[in-house]
Amino acid sequence: MTAPAFTVRAVDYEAGLPALRHVRETVFVQEQGVPLALEWDELDPLCHHVVAVDADGNPVGTGRLTPNHTIGRMAVLSDWRGRGVGDALLSALVDQARQRGWRELSLHAQVTALGFYARHGFLPVDERFVEAGIEHQSMRTLVDADNPVGSREAAVAAxxxxxxxxxxxxxxxxxxxxxxxxxxxxxxxxxxxxxxxxxxxxxxxxxxxxxxxxxxxxxxxxxxxxxxxxxxxxxxxxxxxxxxxxxxxxxxxxxxxxxxxxxxxxxxxxxxxxxxxxxxxxxxxxxxxxxxxxxxxxxx
Missing domain, CATH: 3.30.870.10 (Endonuclease Chain A)
Known part of the structure; x- marks a missing residue:
């Protein structure tokens, strides 16, 4: 059976806010218990956002690229997980960074998603930490360049x-x-x-x-x-x-x-x-x- 089609597109923050809210508040606030006050921050209006939508135009996934060269707020609705939506969102964000000439990207990955980001070339750096009550790991990649591996954790990810x-x-x-x-x-x-x-x-x-x-x-x-x-x-x-x-x-x-x-x-x-x-x-x-x-x- 062919998987339902979806597309990923860049969206303006103001115009895309309803789609961003639908996905992020469903995943982070309702599913994971992140306080609503922590989900939205002062960086959001300054970020480059991408949204995945289904064949009917309904939002199913989101992600953002901050002015600090970080990727974040990666979220996919539960019915769409395991269908390549997250991969497409992350690839779109890396492509946006590449178009802007950015050579290094970082992110805070939930520990359960380390393998997902490793598949895209991100390597763990520093110690794990807790953010919004969830264990995270900082990860980093150099765009279009060899990435140095300096620890066993980074070796496993590589x-x-x-x-x-x-x-x-x-x-x-x-x-x-x-x-x-x-x-x-x-x-x-x-x-x-x-x-x-x-x-x-x-x-x-x-x-x-x-x-x-x-x-x-x-x-x-x-x-x-x-x-x-x-x-x-x-x-x-x-x-x-x-x-x-x-x-x-x-x-x-x-x-x-x-x-x-x-x-x-x-x-x-x-x-x-x-x-x-x-x-x-x-x-x-x-x-x-x-x-x-x-x-x-x-x-x-």
């Missing part, structure tokens, strides 16, 4: 973004499946979704024995979905001295770490040239590596 952006193929080059990164439940779940969508996931390891000993979740997942996952072990001496690690997809997304035993690195979801470079480097090593039959035969 990996989620690259995995979610893959269409038919994902390549992972790792020393030992990186405990603390590729064993995080959210990352494993993203890998499962990609694998069950029919994509191919190739994983190159320098030390396949370590994830086998530690019963790494991706090994377990590969056991259950053997047509989607392929593991190979790097044995050529010239290949084994390679110090870096990365994950790259077939739609221009990558997360590269110069030192494979650390989380620090850089990521971007729309860097076709850099992604092709990494995939071209991956392919010959993959051909030289041996299949990890010990992982395929492992009983967990």
């Amino acid at each position: 990996a989620l973004g690259v995995i979610a952006g893959a269409r038919r193929q994902l390549d992972l080059y790792s020393r030992d499946l990186d405990p603390g990164l590729f064993d995080v439940p959210e990352v494993v779940a993203a890998m499962r979704r990609l694998a069950t969508s029919g994509a191919e996931i190739r994983i190159l390891l320098q030390d396949p024995g370590e994830p086998r000993r530690k019963l790494a979740p991706l090994v377990n997942l590969g056991q259950r979905l053997p047509t989607a996952f392929a593991f190979r072990a790097i044995e050529e001496p010239t290949d084994r001295v390679y110090p870096s690690a990365y994950v790259v997809n077939d739609r221009g997304g990558f997360y590269f770490r110069p030192l494979g035993h650390r989380f620090e690195g850089e990521t971007r979801l729309d860097a076709g040239g850099r992604a092709r470079q990494l995939r071209n480097a991956f392919d010959p090593v993959w051909e030289r590596a041996r299949p990890c039959t010990e992982l395929r035969a492992l009983q967990i």
Whole structure:
């Protein structure tokens, strides 16, 4: 069944206020219990607003871009969630920032929505905090540029973004499946979704024995979905001295770490040239590596 159509458009604050009120007060005030006095602020008249409307012109989602280069008040009516409305709203706001020449955007994400913003290249910064009684996380992205990754939390978000952006193929080059990164439940779940969508996931390891000993979740997942996952072990001496690690997809997304035993690195979801470079480097090593039959035969 085809999902109901919707469109996203920019609206003037005064003219769009009834639509903004309908969505934001339904979601934030009625559903989440945010006090009405906190929902509307002095920035609203100064912001660039976008509204998603259904085929009949009824508002179903909103978002705003503030003069401070922040994205906020992202809201979608409950009946329309999971249909791509939020993705379209966020993309429209980032496009507006791009048209204005803004190179950095930030936002305060509800913790339950971290994965959603990670899919669009936003990375967590600083500590979590409570706003209007709800736990939040500051997130940031550089528009049309590589984003620095400096913490485990940012590494998880970077990996989620690259995995979610893959269409038919994902390549992972790792020393030992990186405990603390590729064993995080959210990352494993993203890998499962990609694998069950029919994509191919190739994983190159320098030390396949370590994830086998530690019963790494991706090994377990590969056991259950053997047509989607392929593991190979790097044995050529010239290949084994390679110090870096990365994950790259077939739609221009990558997360590269110069030192494979650390989380620090850089990521971007729309860097076709850099992604092709990494995939071209991956392919010959993959051909030289041996299949990890010990992982395929492992009983967990």
